Amino acid sequence: MARPVQTPAEVLGIEPAGAYHRLLLRAPGVAEAVLPGHFVTLAIGGRDSATPLRRAFSVHRADPVADTIELVFAEHGRGTRALARHRPGDTVDLVGPLGTPFPVADAPETAVLVAGGYGSAPMFSLAEAILARGGRVGFVLGAATADRLFGVAAARALTPHVAVVTDDGSYGARGRATDPLAAMIRAVGATVVHSCGPMPMLRAVTDVAVAAGARSHTAVEEAMACGFGVCMSCVLPVAGADGATRLVRSCTEGPVFDGTTVRWPEASPPEPSPSVEPREVREVREVWEVREVREGVRS
Amino acid sequence: MTALEPADVDMSAPLGESVTLPNPVGTASGCAGYGRELAAFVPPAELGVLTTKTVMVRPRQGRPTPRMAETPSGMLNSVGLQGAGVDHLVTRELPWLAERGARVLVSVAGERPEEFAEAAARLTGRPGVVGVEVNISCPNVADRGLVFAADPGAAHEVVAAVRAATDPALPVYAKLTPDVTSIVDVAVACVEAGADGLSMINTLLGATMDLDTLRPALAGVTGGLSGPAVRPVAVRCVHQVYAAMRDGRLRTVPILGMGGITSGADALEFALAGASGVAVGTAIFTNPSAPLDVLRELRQALAERGFASFRDAVGYAHR
Ligand SMILES: Cc1cc2nc3c(=O)[nH]c(=O)nc-3n(C[C@H](O)[C@H](O)[C@H](O)COP(=O)(O)OP(=O)(O)OC[C@H]3O[C@@H](n4cnc5c(N)ncnc54)[C@H](O)[C@@H]3O)c2cc1C
Ligand SMILES: Cc1cc2nc3c(=O)[nH]c(=O)nc-3n(C[C@H](O)[C@H](O)[C@H](O)COP(=O)(O)O)c2cc1C
Ligand code: FES
Numbered sequence: 001m002a003r004p005v006q007t008p009a010e011v012l013g014i015e016p017a018g019a020y021h022r023l024l025l026r027a028p029g030v031a032e033a034v035l036p037g038h039f040v041t042l043a044i045g046g047r048d049s050a051t052p053l054r055r056a057f058s059v060h061r062a063d064p065v066a067d068t069i070e071l072v073f074a075e076h077g078r079g080t081r082a083l084a085r086h087r088p089g090d091t092v093d094l095v096g097p098l099g100t101p102f103p104v105a106d107a108p109e110t111a112v113l114v115a116g117g118y119g120s121a122p123m124f125s126l127a128e129a130i131l132a133r134g135g136r137v138g139f140v141l142g143a144a145t146a147d148r149l150f151g152v153a154a155a156r157a158l159t160p161h162v163a164v165v166t167d168d169g170s171y172g173a174r175g176r177a178t179d180p181l182a183a184m185i186r187a188v189g190a191t192v193v194h195s196c197g198p199m200p201m202l203r204a205v206t207d208v209a210v211a212a213g214a215r216s217h218t219a220v221e222e223a224m225a226c227g228f229g230v231c232m233s234c235v236l237p238v239a240g241a242d243g244a245t246r247l248v249r250s251c252t253e254g255p256v257f258d259g260t261t262v263r264w265p266e267a268s269p270p271e272p273s274p275s276v277e278p279r280e281v282r283e284v285r286e287v288w289e290v291r292e293v294r295e296g297v298r299s
Numbered sequence: 300m301t302a303l304e305p306a307d308v309d310m311s312a313p314l315g316e317s318v319t320l321p322n323p324v325g326t327a328s329g330c331a332g333y334g335r336e337l338a339a340f341v342p343p344a345e346l347g348v349l350t351t352k353t354v355m356v357r358p359r360q361g362r363p364t365p366r367m368a369e370t371p372s373g374m375l376n377s378v379g380l381q382g383a384g385v386d387h388l389v390t391r392e393l394p395w396l397a398e399r400g401a402r403v404l405v406s407v408a409g410e411r412p413e414e415f416a417e418a419a420a421r422l423t424g425r426p427g428v429v430g431v432e433v434n435i436s437c438p439n440v441a442d443r444g445l446v447f448a449a450d451p452g453a454a455h456e457v458v459a460a461v462r463a464a465t466d467p468a469l470p471v472y473a474k475l476t477p478d479v480t481s482i483v484d485v486a487v488a489c490v491e492a493g494a495d496g497l498s499m500i501n502t503l504l505g506a507t508m509d510l511d512t513l514r515p516a517l518a519g520v521t522g523g524l525s526g527p528a529v530r531p532v533a534v535r536c537v538h539q540v541y542a543a544m545r546d547g548r549l550r551t552v553p554i555l556g557m558g559g560i561t562s563g564a565d566a567l568e569f570a571l572a573g574a575s576g577v578a579v580g581t582a583i584f585t586n587p588s589a590p591l592d593v594l595r596e597l598r599q600a601l602a603e604r605g606f607a608s609f610r611d612a613v614g615y616a617h618r
Binding site: 004 | 337365526582583
């Protein structure tokens with residue numbers, strides 16, 4: 001993990017990008033240390049805010065010369081709605097870079113980058129890093145609807161191998177990001193798949209990658225309170241080199257994990273959505289409850 | 300009172316009869332890990348005291364996720380006592396902290412009084428350790444999961460066991476929960492059992508529902524509420540217990556106040572109510588530099604009000 005710094009970041013620009021917002025920040029001392037897959041946290045509303053927890057965002061671009069970083073974010077709840085109301089000249093307290101970036105080999109390698117929704121934000125700098133080392137990349141970009149795709153043109157500018165899918169078919173093929181994945185892995189001859197997006201997608205991507213004989217690196221998104229490793233709220237069950245499963249912090253040991261080491265069924269309940277059957281949620285939790293029945297309720 | 304220069308305020312604070320801290324601002328258990336990650340923002344030696352995440356004799360997984368939910372001006376956590384166990388702390392973490400000049404208050408817990416005592420006993424002679432905090436807010440297996448701190452008798456038993464097993468040179472603090480009918484009664488029981496200090500407060504039990512899944516937001520259903528939302532409860536607890544000390548209902552021992560401290564002004568509130576030290580918890584998540592900001596602002600707040608020393612402000616609201 002890079003040593004994070006805390007700094008007041010000035011909003012230099014904020015503009016819509018489909019269903020998302022692109023946010024350009026001047027963050028002295030941060031940009032130079034950012035690697036693809038790193039994230040930052042923002043305190044929205046300052047320390048007297050009624051929403052005291054910071055919000056985590058992947059770094060889309062970092063420019064060490066200009067001392068700027070760029071984020072892409074979706075309005076989701078209170079914090080991101082308030083962030084969207086920021087204007088150039090405002091400042092927002094930033095901590096970063098945080099987390100473990102995507103591993104990039106020094107030797108040329110061929111990778112498929114799979115992203116769901118704003119999960120593509122960190123993928124372009126990752127693609128550039130792979131290309132700069134003489135490698136090759138393919139992209140699979142998926143989203144619920146056309147306006148939730150981010151960076152289709154940017155992907156096409158980097159490689160001719162770009163597959164786009166939407167749940168409703170409003171752009172590209174109708175389907176899920178995993179649908180064109182096996183074909184894309186074969187088409188570019190990938191030995192590694194990097195993914196970022198919703199947890200169920202990361203799990204499915206890992207299955208396809210493994211079946212195709214490729215490694216799978218996934219950037220998970222767990223709810224975080226501190227973002228820098230002190231609170232233990234963001235843990236995920238991950239198998240270690242000894243085969244034993246441990247709850248490890250996704251903010252420091254992750255967010256990028258080898259997908260084959262994540263114990264997906266226990267990692268996270270299904271996506272919270274009104275369409276989720278309450279019973280399904282319960283089944284996932286029961287896995288834990290049986291095991292943890294005697295644990296204390298509080299810290 | 301006339302205002303002073305902040306640099307002239309004596310910030311030293313007693314942790315116990317034999318231990319004096321250079322300043323009264325520390326970290327709350329579970330909010331600073333074992334110090335390593337926080338060190339990027341706060342050098343451990345600059346803290347009055349660093350309280351570790353609660354350790355138990357054996358490593359522990361803690362609760363399932365989601366473990367955290369934001370609430371108005373606060374958060375709920377159901378981390379549980381996830382940790383690598385006291386041996387890991389002793390062999391890996393304490394030497395690292397000691398090298399950096401940290402003063403460490405080690406928080407211990409167990410499911411039975413003997414387990415608390417066993418964890419505390421392993422701290423004897425370890426460099427950097429300046430005290431032991433007994434987290435009596437965890438469930439007692441012998442008592443249907445009721446927390447030790449909910450019952451003065453159980454609290455007395457566990458504090459007495461830890462006091463007997465702990466190096467006599469180290470002060471033993473009992474950490475109280477506000478979720479009781481009379482926090483004074485529990486404080487009396489702990490001090491009679493030999494506690495050299497009281498930490499106040501642990502989190503309040505709460506719950507919140509997820510309107511998307513229509514289920515409790517935390518996998519563990521209930522969690523501990525912390526952050527600015529709980530500050531008035533914490534200040535009340537400190538004030539009540541300090542008042543009881545002045546009334547002679549229990550021996551006067553130092554109180555480490557915590558619960559929603561984000562600024563020097565908040566810390567001063569706790570001191571006026573009777574806290575002789577403060578700990579910063581959830582605010583670290585909002586602002587990793589919070590302990591240093593609180594210390595600087597507290598010094599300033601004392602100087603502005605003409606307090607020549609932090610100790611002069613302790614319990615000042617009771618005059
Ligand atoms: C490593 C990482 C990288 C991320 N990168 C991006 C990104 O590039 N673009 C983007 O739009 N979003 C990203 N997210 C998700 C983003 O952090 C959440 O959407 C955001 O925190 C929601 O805040 P809110 O105030 O709108 O929602 P609320 O529901 O009000 O948030 C309440 C609390 O829950 C947490 N929370 C809620 N939803 C999520 C979530 N999906 N993931 C993590 N924490 C959550 C919040 O941080 C906050 O502490 C990332 C999350 C993580 C962990
Ligand atoms: C994420 C988290 C983990 C905690 N873990 C512990 C713990 O292990 N032991 C303990 O005694 N208190 C624990 N606490 C309680 C804090 O030490 C503190 O008493 C409480 O949060 C009130 O202070 P605050 O509002 O400043 O956070 C924890 C609190 C939080 C938020
Ligand atoms: S968010 Fe606090 S440890 Fe990861």
